[in-house]
Amino acid sequence: MIRDPSDLQRYNASERANHWVTGICFILLALSGMALFHPALFPLTSLFGGGVWTRILHPFIGVVMMLFFVVMFFRFKRLNHMTDTDWEWVKRAKEMVDGDDHNMPEMGKYNGGQKLLFWFLGLAMLVLFVSGIIIWRAYFSHYFPIGVIRTGAVLHAVFATVMIIAIIVHVYAAIWVRGTIRAMLYGTVTRAWAKQHHRAWYRQVTGK
Amino acid sequence: MALQSLDIAKRSATTTESPQARKTLEVAKLIDVSKCIGCKACQVACIQWNDLHEEVGSCGGTYDNPTDMTANSWTVMRYAEVESEERGLEWLIRKDGCMHCEDPGCLKACPSPGAIIKYANGIVDFHQENCIGCGYCVTGCPFNVPRISQKDSKAYKCTLCSDRVAVGLEPACVKVCPTGSISFGSKEDMKELADERITELKERGFKNAGLYDPAGVGGTHVMYVLNHADKPGLYSGLPADPTIAPTVSLWKGFAKPLAMAGIAAAALGGLFHYVMKGPNEVSKEIEAEVEKELEAEK
Numbered sequence: 442m443i444r445d446p447s448d449l450q451r452y453n454a455s456e457r458a459n460h461w462v463t464g465i466c467f468i469l470l471a472l473s474g475m476a477l478f479h480p481a482l483f484p485l486t487s488l489f490g491g492g493v494w495t496r497i498l499h500p501f502i503g504v505v506m507m508l509f510f511v512v513m514f515f516r517f518k519r520l521n522h523m524t525d526t527d528w529e530w531v532k533r534a535k536e537m538v539d540g541d542d543h544n545m546p547e548m549g550k551y552n553g554g555q556k557l558l559f560w561f562l563g564l565a566m567l568v569l570f571v572s573g574i575i576i577w578r579a580y581f582s583h584y585f586p587i588g589v590i591r592t593g594a595v596l597h598a599v600f601a602t603v604m605i606i607a608i609i610v611h612v613y614a615a616i617w618v619r620g621t622i623r624a625m626l627y628g629t630v631t632r633a634w635a636k637q638h639h640r641a642w643y644r645q646v647t648g649k
Numbered sequence: 650m651a652l653q654s655l656d657i658a659k660r661s662a663t664t665t666e667s668p669q670a671r672k673t674l675e676v677a678k679l680i681d682v683s684k685c686i687g688c689k690a691c692q693v694a695c696i697q698w699n700d701l702h703e704e705v706g707s708c709g710g711t712y713d714n715p716t717d718m719t720a721n722s723w724t725v726m727r728y729a730e731v732e733s734e735e736r737g738l739e740w741l742i743r744k745d746g747c748m749h750c751e752d753p754g755c756l757k758a759c760p761s762p763g764a765i766i767k768y769a770n771g772i773v774d775f776h777q778e779n780c781i782g783c784g785y786c787v788t789g790c791p792f793n794v795p796r797i798s799q800k801d802s803k804a805y806k807c808t809l810c811s812d813r814v815a816v817g818l819e820p821a822c823v824k825v826c827p828t829g830s831i832s833f834g835s836k837e838d839m840k841e842l843a844d845e846r847i848t849e850l851k852e853r854g855f856k857n858a859g860l861y862d863p864a865g866v867g868g869t870h871v872m873y874v875l876n877h878a879d880k881p882g883l884y885s886g887l888p889a890d891p892t893i894a895p896t897v898s899l900w901k902g903f904a905k906p907l908a909m910a911g912i913a914a915a916a917l918g919g920l921f922h923y924v925m926k927g928p929n930e931v932s933k934e935i936e937a938e939v940e941k942e943l944e945a946e947k
């Protein structure tokens with residue numbers, strides 16, 4: 442437990458656990474969902490004990506994810522309102538991706554990209570949850586007309602695909618920006634990391 | 650299946666071609682609605698041959714019994730009382746069940762390889778041992794035919810007695826029909842038979858008599874002779890122009906490769922970005938600045 446005492450706390454234990462439960466659910470849902478979406482990936486059902494078990498488990502995992510996501514959503518909502526500076530950051534994001542972040546505006550705890558991802562995930566989870574209930578044949582489909590079920594199936598596939606892509610970007614961003622993953626593993630980041638990537642937040646927590 | 654008569658033409662959740670060297674005869678069942686007396690012998694024969702056991706239900710105020718198809722009742726007679734100025738009261742009785750589409754929506758929607766099979770002879774069959782119980786076949790079917798069992802969560806429907814047809818027998822319902830309302834043979838022969846009957850019906854004053862073999866699903870291997878072919882809806886809601894819904898076509902067509910390409914592009918994009926642009930590390934300058942700030946604090 443030897444750590445640099447000057448490190449900054451970014452997430453507390455409860456926030457980290459909340460994030461990881463949601464994350465594990467997401468991985469299980471993406472694997473089982475893709476298995477039922479594209480025939481080439483049907484063998485992924487073996488990870489869940491076969492096709493029938495995949496069909497049984499997927500929606501229940503979805504409900505667990507939704508519960509934990511809702512908690513996380515309201516935890517972080519306050520910190521994710523888009524500001525003019527955030528939009529400025531988004532406009533300049535291409536420069537940063539190209540390897541030059543000198544002209545990026547100062548960011549608070551979250552940058553514009555993270556905030557947009559936050560709101561997109563909120564929308565995607567809502568659509569996936571509602572459409573998922575509609576296409577949940579064992580318990581709910583018989584309450585809905587066939588046209589609604591068909592639309593639900595399409596929306597579920599579309600939003601799941603875009604969400605998987607968004608999460609790949611989310612994970613890659615955490616890998617690319619070195620020193621980030623530790624924030625979600627044990628909660629702290631270095632001061633230099635904070636000053637470089639989230640300077641406004643750095644000033645706020647250090648008073649410098 | 651080793652039987653030549655049951656060569657497979659299409660298999661659910663399978664992206665490669667099925668064997669095509671042998672070409673079997675396309676079969677069809679023709680149901681002549683104008684000859685049907687509603688005796689339900691076909692329902693009984695279906696239950697008997699397939700060894701099904703329907704629960705005792707309740708009367709819904711009509712002769713329909715059971716009131717809908719179930720996992721144990723793969724065919725149901727539907728009785729419609731239709732009144733028109735021209736003909737007065739007509740009792741239009743239709744034997745409902747799987748239409749065995751040439752382009753089956755159930756098979757298109759099914760995510761489980763080999764759970765739904767279309768044989769080269771045109772019969773669409775559910776193989777319950779591969780069924781995962783998701784109900785996508787229900788979502789895909791333009792005729793609202795498949796039923797998911799409450800007991801085992803498997804999908805069931807009429808097999809067109811594929812087991813009987815494989816050994817050269819006609820389906821059980823055809824065998825028992827006392828009025829000759831149901832016929833079975835090659836699709837070509839059945840169309841000819843229908844033509845003869847339609848001519849007869851027209852002579853008797855049913856000027857809109859015709860064959861129901863909807864093109865929207867590529868034709869069907871269960872066809873009806875209707876005395877009012879211009880209004881299929883009169884026969885307990887038989888769809889006038891059934892097709893696989895555009896939403897189902899999108900979901901099970903274009904969306905699949907597009908989604909896979911998008912996901913692969915995101916993953917590969919990340920890898921190559923890292924390899925080509927390098928990681929985003931904390932700069933030495935800022936590290937030094939922070940060191941100084943900390944020094945000053947002490």
